[in-house]
Amino acid sequence: MIAKYQLYDLTYDDLKRKAAESDITQLVSPLRIRIDYMATVYFSSPIMRKNKKVTPVVGKRDALLGIAKENDIKIPYECEDGRCGSCVVEITHLDGEHIKGVMLTDKEREGLKNIGKLTKKDAERASVGDMPPKHRLACQMIVTDEDLLVEFTGEPGGA
Numbered sequence: 001m002i003a004k005y006q007l008y009d010l011t012y013d014d015l016k017r018k019a020a021e022s023d024i025t026q027l028v029s030p031l032r033i034r035i036d037y038m039a040t041v042y043f044s045s046p047i048m049r050k051n052k053k054v055t056p057v058v059g060k061r062d063a064l065l066g067i068a069k070e071n072d073i074k075i076p077y078e079c080e081d082g083r084c085g086s087c088v089v090e091i092t093h094l095d096g097e098h099i100k101g102v103m104l105t106d107k108e109r110e111g112l113k114n115i116g117k118l119t120k121k122d123a124e125r126a127s128v129g130d131m132p133p134k135h136r137l138a139c140q141m142i143v144t145d146e147d148l149l150v151e152f153t154g155e156p157g158g159a
């Protein structure tokens with residue numbers, strides 16, 4: 001019988017990365033490992049009576065816009081495909097120096113450029129160092145296990 005599995009020597013960081021890269025939060029081998037990450041995301045906008053704190057399970061690879069919708073937070077949006085720029089938000093990483101690297105997709109990079117929300121410096125930092133820019137498209141941004149402050153004006157493309 002041919003074995004239908006592969007063995008990996010995984011560190012905790014490997015497991016975290018694997019879970020973040022996939023839609024599954026369970027790795028099944030001789031052991032079953034369930035990994036659910038919690039992030040704390042604070043939403044703030046002049047159109048909200050007060051800031052809202054949300055703690056999504058982020059192993060599901062939800063986009064920020066989906067999390068906002070689930071929690072009745074009215075980030076403007078139209079295309080939900082990175083093209084219109086309506087859902088632009090400003091992100092502050094609350095974990096200090098430990099900002100996670102992120103590879104902007106071409107779609108998000110172009111979307112941000114088209115609405116003038118990706119500075120040359122931010123674009124360079126994103127492509128060279130995988131550092132996330134200050135502005136993101138909520139429909140494209142996948143929430144990881146980082147704590148974030150998300151600010152938006154309530155006007156389409158207005159962050």
Ligand code: FES
Binds near residue numbers: 081137140
């Ligand atoms: S909704 Fe159009 S770019 Fe996000």
